[in-house]
Amino acid sequence: MNKDRTLSSLAARNPLSRPMQHSSHRRKFLQGVAAGMAAAALPGGLAAQSSRPLSLLTWDAYADPNLLALWKEQTGVDVRYEIHISDPSSVNRLRAGETSVWDFINVNNPWARNVMWPAGLIKDLPRERFEPLYAEMKPKFQMPYKWAMSEDEEHLLGIVQRYETFDFVINPDVISPALAQDEGWDLFNNPDFAGRYGILAYEDWNVMDICMGAGIHPFKEKSEEDIAKFEETCKRWIENAALITTDFVQLNLAILNGEIDMYFTGGTYTTAAARLEGVTELYAITPNSGPADGKGGINWIELNSAVNNPDFQEASFDWLEFITTVDAAELVARGNGNLQPVSQMSNPDLMARFSSEELAAIQWDEFDQRIANAVEFDIVPDYDRLYDIYSAAMRERG
Amino acid sequence: MDGDMNTRSTPGRWFAAPVAVFMMLCFAAPILIVTWYSLMPSRTFGLTGDLTLENYRSAFTDGYGRPLMWSLMGAATTTVVTAILAWPTAVILHRYAGKWASVTSALIALPIFISESVRLFGMSVFLMPRGGILAGTLNAVFGIQIGSIMNTWAAAQFGMIYIHLPFMLFPLLLGISLIPADRIEAARDLGANRWQSFREIELPLAAPGLMIGALLTFVLCLGANAEAAILGGRAVTVITAAIEQRFNYAQDWPMGAALTVIVIAVTALIVLPVLSRLDLNKLTGR
Numbered sequence: 001m002n003k004d005r006t007l008s009s010l011a012a013r014n015p016l017s018r019p020m021q022h023s024s025h026r027r028k029f030l031q032g033v034a035a036g037m038a039a040a041a042l043p044g045g046l047a048a049q050s051s052r053p054l055s056l057l058t059w060d061a062y063a064d065p066n067l068l069a070l071w072k073e074q075t076g077v078d079v080r081y082e083i084h085i086s087d088p089s090s091v092n093r094l095r096a097g098e099t100s101v102w103d104f105i106n107v108n109n110p111w112a113r114n115v116m117w118p119a120g121l122i123k124d125l126p127r128e129r130f131e132p133l134y135a136e137m138k139p140k141f142q143m144p145y146k147w148a149m150s151e152d153e154e155h156l157l158g159i160v161q162r163y164e165t166f167d168f169v170i171n172p173d174v175i176s177p178a179l180a181q182d183e184g185w186d187l188f189n190n191p192d193f194a195g196r197y198g199i200l201a202y203e204d205w206n207v208m209d210i211c212m213g214a215g216i217h218p219f220k221e222k223s224e225e226d227i228a229k230f231e232e233t234c235k236r237w238i239e240n241a242a243l244i245t246t247d248f249v250q251l252n253l254a255i256l257n258g259e260i261d262m263y264f265t266g267g268t269y270t271t272a273a274a275r276l277e278g279v280t281e282l283y284a285i286t287p288n289s290g291p292a293d294g295k296g297g298i299n300w301i302e303l304n305s306a307v308n309n310p311d312f313q314e315a316s317f318d319w320l321e322f323i324t325t326v327d328a329a330e331l332v333a334r335g336n337g338n339l340q341p342v343s344q345m346s347n348p349d350l351m352a353r354f355s356s357e358e359l360a361a362i363q364w365d366e367f368d369q370r371i372a373n374a375v376e377f378d379i380v381p382d383y384d385r386l387y388d389i390y391s392a393a394m395r396e397r398g
Numbered sequence: 399m400d401g402d403m404n405t406r407s408t409p410g411r412w413f414a415a416p417v418a419v420f421m422m423l424c425f426a427a428p429i430l431i432v433t434w435y436s437l438m439p440s441r442t443f444g445l446t447g448d449l450t451l452e453n454y455r456s457a458f459t460d461g462y463g464r465p466l467m468w469s470l471m472g473a474a475t476t477t478v479v480t481a482i483l484a485w486p487t488a489v490i491l492h493r494y495a496g497k498w499a500s501v502t503s504a505l506i507a508l509p510i511f512i513s514e515s516v517r518l519f520g521m522s523v524f525l526m527p528r529g530g531i532l533a534g535t536l537n538a539v540f541g542i543q544i545g546s547i548m549n550t551w552a553a554a555q556f557g558m559i560y561i562h563l564p565f566m567l568f569p570l571l572l573g574i575s576l577i578p579a580d581r582i583e584a585a586r587d588l589g590a591n592r593w594q595s596f597r598e599i600e601l602p603l604a605a606p607g608l609m610i611g612a613l614l615t616f617v618l619c620l621g622a623n624a625e626a627a628i629l630g631g632r633a634v635t636v637i638t639a640a641i642e643q644r645f646n647y648a649q650d651w652p653m654g655a656a657l658t659v660i661v662i663a664v665t666a667l668i669v670l671p672v673l674s675r676l677d678l679n680k681l682t683g684r
Contacts, residue, residue: 243549243631
């Protein structure tokens with residue numbers, strides 16, 4: 001593929017001005033959807049008309065214009081949205097009183113069960129309506145699915161959809177994927193790669209990755225010796241990073257430009273769209289092994305929840321059911337020009353809609369193995385102390 | 399006489415009331431809330447905890463001086479460099495550009511209407527090594543291979559100058575327009591050389607515009623974050639990034655609030671003395 005074209009197309013897709021990536025297949029599909037819409041009935045019935053729009057505080061896939069158009073067609077309910085900066089910043093907003101502003105929030109798995117539900121920021125879902133949806137998902141999500149439930153397992157807190165294992169990305173022209181999978185996080189400990197890697201500053205993820213690199217289970221209590229190992233690794237990794245950014249497009253471009261050979265944290269979410277465009281220099285890696293009960297990868301699972309809005313509207317529940325329908329799930333998987341596995345991919349109707357090129361872009365042939373080689377994103381014990389070490393190392397950089 | 403004064407001043411107070419209420423709600427109240435939060439125990443979210451100065455102690459002992467230093471240094475450097483760049487530009491636009499002055503001013507002003515982050519991403523594509531626009535073009539056309547300042551503090555500094563130049567230029571243009579041409583001619587006739595004319599006549603007369611430009615640029619740069627993040631590759635952490643970290647991933651609002659109060663105090667210490675010397679009547683020609 002012409003590198004200039006790749007660079008310009010990647011640069012144009014920075015998160016602030018990301019154009020939609022429509023294929024002709026998708027346009028045809030959408031035309032078909034529009035034609036069949038009159039006959040299509042939303043499971044659970046048509047959403048109630050409301051005086052205010054359904055308000056989404058969300059990651060980008062759920063703000064996809066095609067998804068919103070499909071919802072509007074089916075229900076007539078208007079939608080407004082704002083795209084997250086990070087999980088904690090959005091939880092902050094709800095905590096600061098914005099529960100009266102938003103109806104829907106989607107954040108990564110531990111936030112709902114461990115933070116938002118105990119703080120009364122989200123609403124539990126009617127189990128009889130939503131539990132059957134879990135039976136249609138990949139087997140790992142069968143009920144009672146831990147991250148969808150409150151700790152006492154009494155309350156259903158949301159619907160899972162997008163997920164993957166999110167570890168690091170290499171340039172396979174420089175490092176063979178098989179070697180990277182075997183070496184795992186030790187690649188970043190290798191002095192030969194000092195100054196040859198970047199960091200995607202999803203900072204809670206960075207803390208977990210540095211634990212892995214220090215040989216510590218991120219989700220278990222830390223001894224003083226563990227903390228010392230973390231501190232040493234953290235300072236070294238941050239000091240040796242060529243660049244640190246919150247924009248994964250910049251990191252992908254840095255790999256293409258030969259500035260770096262790899263970066264953490266990253267995975268399908270950061271590479272699939274570029275890989276689909278023919279960029280072969282990006283490859284998502286999940287280590288074959290690591291210190292987390294023998295595993296080295298970390299899975300994230302987004303939980304879609306209804307905000308505990310004092311002016312609650314039934315359309316919030318309708319939306320949660322809508323996104324699991326095959327048509328909507330396809331749009332979520334392709335959300336805003338990206339490609340992301342969703343829990344409904346166990347459904348053959350949905351799988352049939354992805355081309356072999358698209359499945360190659362998300363490294364689907366090894367996806368289940370990568371998930372199996374990973375532990376699930378959880379609350380990190382001693383996180384405050386580890387994060388303070390991490391942020392101090394950031395301040396000391398340069 | 400006193401009665402007349404009272405009659406005259408009372409309506410003024412009433413007219414000022416809406417602005418006063420607005421300022422109380424939108425300016426004073428948030429600062430009060432942030433200040434109160436800064437006195438709450440670390441990593442709590444309520445406003446009713448025991449008052450403590452612990453966050454301020456941490457702010458001075460946990461290495462936050464370094465990010466504050468980078469922010470102050472970046473703001474000061476940007477203010478000086480943009481002033482040096484803007485002065486001749488303003489003089490040319492005012493005295494020599496003629497009918498092109500308004501077109502040129504519009505072209506300089508236009509980027510302000512585009513998101514700062516978008517402009518910085520554009521600049522990062524320009525500055526990128528190898529495949530970047532500058533390095534790629536030089537290599538393709540002239541066979542010259544250059545490195546890149548991307549992901550360094552120099553790149554962040556360059557970005558701050560690039561973004562903030564208009565904020566210095568336009569107030570300075572106003573300042574330059576306050577200099578009557580005949581004063582400079584008179585100084586020359588009396589034997590002043592160019593330097594003396596600049597120092598004794600032009601600089602004092604344009605000072606209000608220069609001061610406003612300097613204040614705007616300095617304060618905006620002190621709060622700047624995007625340049626260090628997008629062009630600087632976080633080679634250094636600026637104070638706003640450190641504050642964001644406390645509010646965000648650290649979930650430590652009181653500590654973030656304490657750092658915010660310190661930055662507001664430092665800004666006030668620097669800005670208020672300058673503001674007190676500023677004569678707006680002079681600038682507006684009244």
